[in-house]
Amino acid sequence: MRLGDVPAVRVDDLHIHPRTNDLVIATHGRSIGIIDDTRPLRELTPELAAQPAHLFPVAPATGTYQLPGWVEWAGKAEFRGKNPPEGAVFTVWVKEFTGEELKIAITNAAGSPVANLKSVAAQGLTRLNWDLLPTKDVLTQYGGVDPKRLVPSGDYTAELTLGKTKVKQTFRVNVAEGIRTR
Structure with a gap:
């Protein structure tokens, strides 16, 4: 395996x-x-696996800016693994491939749309990452493109849609001090 x-x-x-x-x-x-x-692997039960789709609970997301690594003498002789993705990570279970698109709509505590994520609904476990920036389809509500301004700290809701199946999970976003938010 x-x-x-x-x-x-x-x-x-x-x-x-x-x-x-x-x-x-x-x-x-x-x-x-x-x-x-x-x-999600430990929480996957036969009851959840029987559902067409499921959105697992989302861990709190921390908004930070990571500095790039320093160039060192070792070059390619020294290996470093990839860091986990920044922002919120959504883990989705899909029972079977149907050709439909998997969508996750993210709203803030007031119910205003913040981001919309899309992916192929592949069978099994899938992970989608949200970088804590508004997506292009909702940018006008947030003053246009500004890749350095994350959403503010607070509670957010993610709603998974796959066909007729809808699942919601709430999660927390914590933005580090000193980072300008929208």
Whole structure:
């Protein structure tokens, strides 16, 4: 079985990190692989798997700006894995591929639209990432394009739509101090 970017080598140890719920995989090749946030795998029950689609609870999202890494002498000789995506991560279960588009509409506490995400409704677990910026279809409500201004801290609602199935989850956005918001 293939697990993301983990190489096809013997696995010596598995550990679920208590704070992040990441699955850490230690290989015999003296390396590790990490599968981010395994909570949806543990929450997937036969009842949820029988539903056409399900949106799992969303972890609080933190809005920050990451500095790019420094250029070092080692060049490509030193490997560093990718950081998890910034913003909110939505995990969706889809029972079977129907050819329909999966949509997630995000609204703020006042019910105003903030972002609309779309993806192919692939069978199984799918992850979508929202970078905490309004999407192009709602930008006029937020003063146009400004890639540096995130949505403000607060409670948000994500509504998954796949065919006739609709599922809502609320989540929190926390923007770091000193970052200008919309």
